[in-house]
Amino acid sequence: MARAATTTDVFNAIAEPRRRTIIDVLARGDQAVGQIMARLRIAQPAVSKHLRVLRKVGLVSVRKEGRLRLYRLNARELKPVHDWAKRFEEFWTHQLDRIKDRAEKKASDASRQNAPKKGPT
Amino acid sequence: MARAATTTDVFNAIAEPRRRTIIDVLARGDQAVGQIMARLRIAQPAVSKHLRVLRKVGLVSVRKEGRLRLYRLNARELKPVHDWAKRFEEFWTHQLDRIKDRAEKKASDASRQNAPKKGPT
DNA sequence: TTGACATATTCCGATATGGGAATATAATCT
DNA sequence: AGATTATATTCCCATATCGGAATATGTCAA
Numbered sequence: 361m362a363r364a365a366t367t368t369d370v371f372n373a374i375a376e377p378r379r380r381t382i383i384d385v386l387a388r389g390d391q392a393v394g395q396i397m398a399r400l401r402i403a404q405p406a407v408s409k410h411l412r413v414l415r416k417v418g419l420v421s422v423r424k425e426g427r428l429r430l431y432r433l434n435a436r437e438l439k440p441v442h443d444w445a446k447r448f449e450e451f452w453t454h455q456l457d458r459i460k461d462r463a464e465k466k467a468s469d470a471s472r473q474n475a476p477k478k479g480p481t
Numbered sequence: 482m483a484r485a486a487t488t489t490d491v492f493n494a495i496a497e498p499r500r501r502t503i504i505d506v507l508a509r510g511d512q513a514v515g516q517i518m519a520r521l522r523i524a525q526p527a528v529s530k531h532l533r534v535l536r537k538v539g540l541v542s543v544r545k546e547g548r549l550r551l552y553r554l555n556a557r558e559l560k561p562v563h564d565w566a567k568r569f570e571e572f573w574t575h576q577l578d579r580i581k582d583r584a585e586k587k588a589s590d591a592s593r594q595n596a597p598k599k600g601p602t
Numbered sequence: 603t604t605g606a607c608a609t610a611t612t613c614c615g616a617t618a619t620g621g622g623a624a625t626a627t628a629a630t631c632t
Numbered sequence: 633a634g635a636t637t638a639t640a641t642t643c644c645c646a647t648a649t650c651g652g653a654a655t656a657t658g659t660c661a662a
Binding site for chain 1: 618
């Protein structure tokens with residue numbers, strides 16, 4: 361198996377930094393491809409390709425207006441990312457000592473399970 | 482240019498679901514490769530390879546204990562992910578109407594810039 | 603129709619992937 | 633030393649990537 365497609369899920373889609381930038385740009389309001397192109401300073405086909413990926417994972421939607429394609433962010437698709445990352449928030453917001461202690465305790469439990477030779481205490 | 486390496490940054494590293502699972506497992510305390518292997522139900526070389534990626538981006542560190550390699554999560558490296566995703570939190574926590582309105586307003590500004598022909602109102 | 607503009611798609615190539623299989627390294631035991 | 637256990641590395645390959653260049657599609661204007 362090779363690397364999962366970028367269109368597999370949101371996590372894969374946002375791995376590419378330019379796609380995150382596009383998301384940032386769209387967060388300020390719907391934009392046409394040309395505008396995104398201008399902000400990102402990358403060629404038009406590249407922008408279209410990135411937008412396609414974002415569309416496939418549901419992060420953006422398109423609407424036609426004249427010859428323009430206005431893209432809209434569907435930020436709710438980012439919730440899984442936020443939810444997942446949020447579970448680790450305590451690791452940098454709380455003072456670290458308690459976390460470290462807890463981790464060390466569990467760690468010694470773990471090593472005891474697999475390496476009983478290296479006696480505890 | 483091809484796709485960025487998985488070791489380029491945290492966003493690329495966590496795109497792979499098994500690596501996120503490893504992170505989840507390590508969040509409960511340090512673990513040896515064998516334990517991770519058991520939880521993920523994937524072969525040992527695969528685990529080692531994933532751990533290598535996580536190490537390269539600083540998400541985990543290793544410590545030797547006998548023949549074991551105990552891996553520890555360095556969750557603080559996930560802060561950028563959380564910070565980035567958090568900026569969109571309002572999009573799903575607040576009631577959507579205001580957000581939508583704001584987006585639509587900006588959108589019409591945008592389209593007016595590039596497509597004055599399709600004059601609004 | 604012809605032309606200009608906005609965007610999408612196709613083709614190309616260099617590159618990295620992730621898993622499996624085999625092998626290497628390291629630590630420990632007998 | 634030899635055997636066993638734990639983990640890492642190497643080799644292989646099918647696959648998808650991202651950007652660039654070229655081209656296709658679609659919309660509006662003269």
